[in-house]
Amino acid sequence: VVDVHIKNRLRDLLSDSGMTYEDVVDASTEVVIFGSRAVDMHRLDSDLDILLVDAKTDRLRVAGVDCVILRSEELASSLWLGSELASHIAEYGKWIKGFGSWRHHVRISDRAAMRKQARIVGLLMRAPKWWSKLHPVFHTKYKLTIRRELQRLDLLRRKTPVPPTCTLDSDWDQHRSASDYLLEVAATLPLNSPAFHFAKICVEVSNRGLSARCSSNQTD
Amino acid sequence: MLRNRSRRSRHDPSKQRVKLLFPVHTIDMNLKKKKVNKEKIRRVGEILDEFLIGNLESEFPVGGPSKEPHGAAEPELPVGAPLEPREVVEQARADVEEQQAGEEAEDEAYDETRYYFDLSEESHVAAELELPAAVPPEEPRAAAEQKRDDVEEQQADVEPEDEAYDQTKYYFDLADVEYCVDVAITEMIKENLVPGYNNPKKPPTLSEMFQDLFGENHKLTKQVEQFEEYISGYEDQVHIDDLQEAHKVMSEIIKELEDWGGKQSG
Numbered sequence: 001v002v003d004v005h006i007k008n009r010l011r012d013l014l015s016d017s018g019m020t021y022e023d024v025v026d027a028s029t030e031v032v033i034f035g036s037r038a039v040d041m042h043r044l045d046s047d048l049d050i051l052l053v054d055a056k057t058d059r060l061r062v063a064g065v066d067c068v069i070l071r072s073e074e075l076a077s078s079l080w081l082g083s084e085l086a087s088h089i090a091e092y093g094k095w096i097k098g099f100g101s102w103r104h105h106v107r108i109s110d111r112a113a114m115r116k117q118a119r120i121v122g123l124l125m126r127a128p129k130w131w132s133k134l135h136p137v138f139h140t141k142y143k144l145t146i147r148r149e150l151q152r153l154d155l156l157r158r159k160t161p162v163p164p165t166c167t168l169d170s171d172w173d174q175h176r177s178a179s180d181y182l183l184e185v186a187a188t189l190p191l192n193s194p195a196f197h198f199a200k201i202c203v204e205v206s207n208r209g210l211s212a213r214c215s216s217n218q219t220d
Numbered sequence: 221m222l223r224n225r226s227r228r229s230r231h232d233p234s235k236q237r238v239k240l241l242f243p244v245h246t247i248d249m250n251l252k253k254k255k256v257n258k259e260k261i262r263r264v265g266e267i268l269d270e271f272l273i274g275n276l277e278s279e280f281p282v283g284g285p286s287k288e289p290h291g292a293a294e295p296e297l298p299v300g301a302p303l304e305p306r307e308v309v310e311q312a313r314a315d316v317e318e319q320q321a322g323e324e325a326e327d328e329a330y331d332e333t334r335y336y337f338d339l340s341e342e343s344h345v346a347a348e349l350e351l352p353a354a355v356p357p358e359e360p361r362a363a364a365e366q367k368r369d370d371v372e373e374q375q376a377d378v379e380p381e382d383e384a385y386d387q388t389k390y391y392f393d394l395a396d397v398e399y400c401v402d403v404a405i406t407e408m409i410k411e412n413l414v415p416g417y418n419n420p421k422k423p424p425t426l427s428e429m430f431q432d433l434f435g436e437n438h439k440l441t442k443q444v445e446q447f448e449e450y451i452s453g454y455e456d457q458v459h460i461d462d463l464q465e466a467h468k469v470m471s472e473i474i475k476e477l478e479d480w481g482g483k484q485s486g
Contacts, residue, residue: 122396135420
């Protein structure tokens with residue numbers, strides 16, 4: 001159940017964009033908060049992640065709100081039930097409206113892990129081409145992204161729902177997620193040697209604490 | 221900040237001029253608008269063109285077909301000797317026939333595209349409908365059926381390859397797009413084109429930079445937000461249609477930046 005603070009936060013953000021809480025919540029059959037705010041581990045500038053089911057609109061543009069809109073028939077599809085996002089919401093989501101009966105059928109699919117693998121391979125294989133053209137602030141961003149994605153891939157392969165990014169960072173900074181172990185995960189990927197070298201750079205021990213310094217780039 | 225302040229003081233109306241209400245009002249209203257350096261705006265447009273559009277076009281199949289080749293333009297003056305009235309009519313008829321033939325060809329091309337995208341069911345139906353017509357009437361029915369089975373088997377073999385091909389062709393890795401955008405932002409940072417971004421501590425987005433350049437509600441800022449939405453992708457992949465739209469929006473932004481810079485400086 002969502003606490004009053006989150007509801008008020010949503011109310012304020014919608015109001016800032018000229019909408020009312022009722023406009024959005026009443027028009028949907030299911031409303032779920034997920035991500036860092038759902039587990040109360042958010043930063044001040046964290047977005048509010050929200051799932052709307054059967055909303056009257058295809059998109060909702062509200063500053064400070066990251067919105068996923070689905071139709072109720074999509075909730076029953078194997079694509080959704082096997083996805084990383086569905087497993088995250090089923091595990092960490094807080095329901096404002098609806099019951100989320102679909103969450104009992106969620107099972108992380110091999111496809112979800114394969115998609116994550118493709119994402120990491122894409123980032124790593126292309127990094128050598130672009131790296132020298134990027135400002136150091138983007139080096140930090142990509143190191144952080146790749147390390148987080150490796151953590152997520154490891155969880156998805158073990159069929160474990162991915163927690164909010166802040167929890168991944170906290171695990172990393174407190175050495176609960178070992179560099180050597182993440183390198184082993186990277187070693188299972190189809191990478192050439194420059195790309196694997198980049199993976200090494202991204203999971204170096206010296207990168208611990210990076211997430212605290214680079215507070216943006218939260219993906220959920 | 222200090223520079224703005226001194227500029228403002230230069231325009232501060234004296235008490236005597238305050239009595240002239242209209243000019244004073246105009247100046248006050250103008251001061252509320254964002255002061256933007258025209259040269260820098262022009263340069264932002266150039267960077268987006270070179271590093272964003274340039275990289276997008278080299279990495280993805282976008283922008284190509286919409287652009288007319290420079291050599292394709294029709295000559296402004298008629299080439300050759302002036303035509304006689306009868307020749308003119310014949311020429312006009314020939315032109316119309318050519319145009320009709322062109323339209324028919326376009327129609328056929330459109331149909332092909334339609335069947336290509338609709339995939340399995342409709343293509344099967346089309347194949348089944350076409351096959352009997354392709355068999356000569358005197359050919360025995362059994363032979364015709366055998367032929368059809370062979371074709372269907374052949375199609376079944378080809379289809380999985382087609383599906384795999386389609387996916388690769390229409391969905392692209394988000395990583396390439398992300399790197400392209402960040403390289404363009406890096407160039408803008410390097411040249412210190414947007415105040416406050418010379419040494420960022422967190423990675424800026426294009427829309428954040430445009431917000432600071434033009435203001436939150438400026439048309440260009442909204443267009444950049446639209447561009448970012450197109451390239452945001454789904455499940456870390458971006459569809460070619462969205463890439464095309466993103467390319468189109470960015471081209472419009474660049475055009476406006478060029479016009480704007482040109483107008484302002486001229």
